[in-house]
Amino acid sequence: MATFIKDKWMSNENKRKLTWLTFILPALLIYVTFMAGPLFDSLRLSLYTGEGYNPTHFVGFQNYHNLFTNPLWRDKFLGAIKHTTIFFLIHMFVQNSFGLLFANLLSTEFKGKTVYRTIIFAPATLSVLVVGFLWTLILNPQWGAVNQILIALGLKQFALPWLGRENLALPIISLTSVWQWIGMPTVLFLAGLIGISDDLIEAARIDGASEWRLFWHIKFPLLKPVIGIVAILTFVDNFNAFDVIYAMAGAKGEPAYSTDLLATLFYRTGIAGEHPVGIPNMGMGAAIATMTFLILMTGVLLWLYFSRQQVND
Template sequence: MAQSTAGSEARGSLHRYELRRKLIWLLFLLPALLIYVRFMALPLFNSLGLSFYQGTGLTPERFVGFDNYIQLFTAPLWRDRFFNALGNTAVFFAIHMLVQNTLGLLFAVLLATGIKGHGLLRTIIFLPATLSVLIIGFLWRLILNPQWGAVNQFLKAIGLEQFALPWLGDPTWALIVISLVSVWQWVGLPTMFYLAGLLTIPEELTEAARVDGASSWQAFWRIKFPLLLPVIGIVAVLTFVGNVNAFDIIYAMAGARGEPAYSTDLLGTFFYRTAIAGEHPVAIPNMGMGAAVATVMFLILLVGVSVWLLLTQRRGAEM
């Protein structure tokens, strides 16, 4: 009898001790949670809510239901600008996936051979990723300057004068050229991811295949490439998230309106004009419509990331 009372007392104090610890954990979590909720989670959620309102000024107050979305998808001016920006963003993303992520894989495979000086080469390849997009954009604008820029001077010097185009002034080229500048800046990131991935693959695996008579080309595609797929997935999803809200490079190289003639306008610049700077011809910010644009971008991200999660989960389950 006496023993069981002592036992329950001990359990009671253990319980109190556990409760006290939990309380302390909560106190430790509180400051981070407060800031994260107040300045990130709630604003994202509230932007969703704002997309159902209209009105001038900082806080739109007139409830309009789905009107902003209907306008965005059907009213001639909004619709054209929106789908133009959406299409351009798709092109921007496609160029990154094709050029940046392929070049990144190539560089990683070459660096992984451990050639002399690979440390220095790696440092150089990654360097532009540390610089501000704005600086990179301005710098390339000077380099691509039709009269004085180095690119056209170089083309003229090697006798290819007919290719010395005003790259950023030409609607068919501007988006491609700006995308390539962005690729130039960020290619170091996938390179480093792939390199880290490649270095975790044990050498014995490919050695064994080589002994069995596989060429190094075959050994790469049959053995290393499949093992790299998870990293390729991460690179793809990071590229996707980065590109859906890309803004700085366009702002620096083509202005907030995606010159020439909106041919480089992305969802990020479209959102900026709608919500903050005011869309041409009425230079008044439209917060409700801006929130609708942000919500659509959020949904695009959600779909993309879900597809990625679904694909990686399924592969994990199979393994």
């Protein structure tokens, strides 16, 4: 009986393939239609120009040429790249270093550890928009819970219009976002640290290694794979950030475009339409999306290349 069924299965190899295909088909169809397809079609769209939702006039690489050479576009575009890079780097270093510190503190057994972890992670569950609006109110110079505290502490000179100054707005908004997302690296590093064998750490302690040396010479090297994952997640998430700027600085990245990121530039150009015309320029929007895509791909491929190399070492 068993062999008979087995033979039947083998002889029905094609039928089996068909079954697998029908299982995969719904997922594939919706994924291609609403995600992969539009992503690739955006590359094509960037070669066209025209107003409204159907750019039909083929212009080759003209949109890219404008983006890089026409001062009207170039300054905003390069500005957006610069701001996005700063936004990303603040996350990369501030968020991830503190995440690593918190994870290291949470990796030992003590009372209340779960409570701390729950609190640290809590903002990550909230909507970015809500967090952005909330901090706008708290940093507001009129009510400004933050400024009230600073004044009460006798630090009146530091009670600034945080979001109103060109040199302050971007770092402050980035730190707000760090406040929200710091739980992610914390939890990921914590998982990595828990994976390190207790025996190894115990042995090093018995050998008289200080906590500092223990961290840098044993834990840190073993955490490298997790650090890699955290780094690439930070990169992809932050090169794509939009909501927090929209909530705290508006779609134009106020003040004076000083917080304008690639995603806000993309939104204004391709979807909302730039002031004063208010008509979206989809071809140019697609060109900005494609450039963002290329930056992301370059980062991801470099990351894959280097993480492969580490595995081979």
